[in-house]
Amino acid sequence: GIQVEQSPPDLILQEGANSTLRCNFSDSVNNLQWFHQNPWGQLINLFYIPSGTKQNGRLSATTVATERYSLLYISSSQTTDSGVYFCAVSPGGYQKVTFGIGTKLQVIP
Amino acid sequence: DTGVSQNPRHKITKRGQNVTFRCDPISEHNRLYWYRQTLGQGPEFLTYFQNEAQLEKSRLLSDRFSAERPKGSFSTLEIQRTEQGDSAMYLCASSARRISYGYTFGSGTRLTVV
Numbered sequence: 001g002i003q004v005e006q007s008p009p010d011l012i013l014q015e016g017a018n019s020t021l022r023c024n025f026s027d028s029v030n031n032l033q034w035f036h037q038n039p040w041g042q043l044i045n046l047f048y049i050p051s052g053t054k055q056n057g058r059l060s061a062t063t064v065a066t067e068r069y070s071l072l073y074i075s076s077s078q079t080t081d082s083g084v085y086f087c088a089v090s091p092g093g094y095q096k097v098t099f100g101i102g103t104k105l106q107v108i109p
Numbered sequence: 110d111t112g113v114s115q116n117p118r119h120k121i122t123k124r125g126q127n128v129t130f131r132c133d134p135i136s137e138h139n140r141l142y143w144y145r146q147t148l149g150q151g152p153e154f155l156t157y158f159q160n161e162a163q164l165e166k167s168r169l170l171s172d173r174f175s176a177e178r179p180k181g182s183f184s185t186l187e188i189q190r191t192e193q194g195d196s197a198m199y200l201c202a203s204s205a206r207r208i209s210y211g212y213t214f215g216s217g218t219r220l221t222v223v
Contacts, residue, residue: 033211041198041217043152048211086151088212096142096165097212099151 002027004100006087012106013077021072021103023087031090031097032063034072038083046072046085077107113215115201121221122191129187130218134203141184142212143176144200145169152200158184191222 003026013019025032034046047054051065058077063070074081084104088097114133122128134141139160144152155174157165160181170176173191178184188195198219202212 031208035214041219043200043202043214045211045213048209088151096154096157096167098154099144101149101151 002029002089002091002098004087004089004098006085006100006103008103009101010104010106012108015077015079015107015109017077017107018073018075019077019105021074021085021087021105023070023072023089023100025068025070025087025089027091028065028068029089029091031092031095032070033088033097034061034070035086035088036081036083037086037102043086074105077105079107079109081105082107113201113203113213115199115215115218117218118216119219119221121223124193124222125190127187127189128191128220129185130199130201130220132184132186132201132203132215134183134201135205135213138203138205138213139181140204140206141178142202142204143184143186144202146198146200146217147196155186155199188220191220193222196220196222 005024032050036044047061049061049063053062058075060073084102086102088099090097116131141158143155146152158178173189176186198217200217202214
């Protein structure tokens with residue numbers, strides 16, 4: 001099956017700092033999503049982005065499908081950004097997605 | 110639209126007992142997914158429904174696991190003869206026919222087998 005690698009595994013930031021999270025995948029995909037899992041375990045969908053660039057407030061994401069990677073940018077980080085960020089991919093538009101192991105982010109005041 | 114609802118939130122059961130979890134997806138979503146997540150790992154796919162049809166089932170889903178989605182609405186996941194290794198967070202997600210909105214997850218059911 002498709003392999004998903006996320007880096008870095010852990011990240012500690014001072015409030016206000018910017019960061020870039022990376023997701024590499026082993027095969028072409030038609031479905032790529034970024035999720036944030038908050039400290040209470042709730043998974044929130046951030047982006048559906050199989051290709052191109054999207055922005056939502058302080059967050060943006062870029063997927064370069066031909067090179068099999070996606071980047072999630074967090075600007076002006078806040079303590080509420082803490083949690084685990086997952087990349088999830090699927091080679092088909094409507095099939096299951098396979099999750100990476102996540103990047104654990106801690107934003108300190 | 111109240112999101113994806115999962116019940117119960119927590120379940121503690123003795124080894125060997127059967128448990129059943131329920132998921133109510135967003136009403137207009139025709140696709141429903143079950144995932145399992147253990148500590149420090151990403152969610153792992155268990156099974157997937159399109160309307161009432163179960164279209165894919167992971168090899169992780171042993172014969173002790175069964176899922177249904179009668180009438181294409183809510184879904185249930187049953188685990189028979191629970192084992193300690195079944196302890197995990199069980200997550201349900203749904204998605205619309207137009208996939209570009211991505212998956213919406215419920216809050217999950219935390220199962221502890223003692």
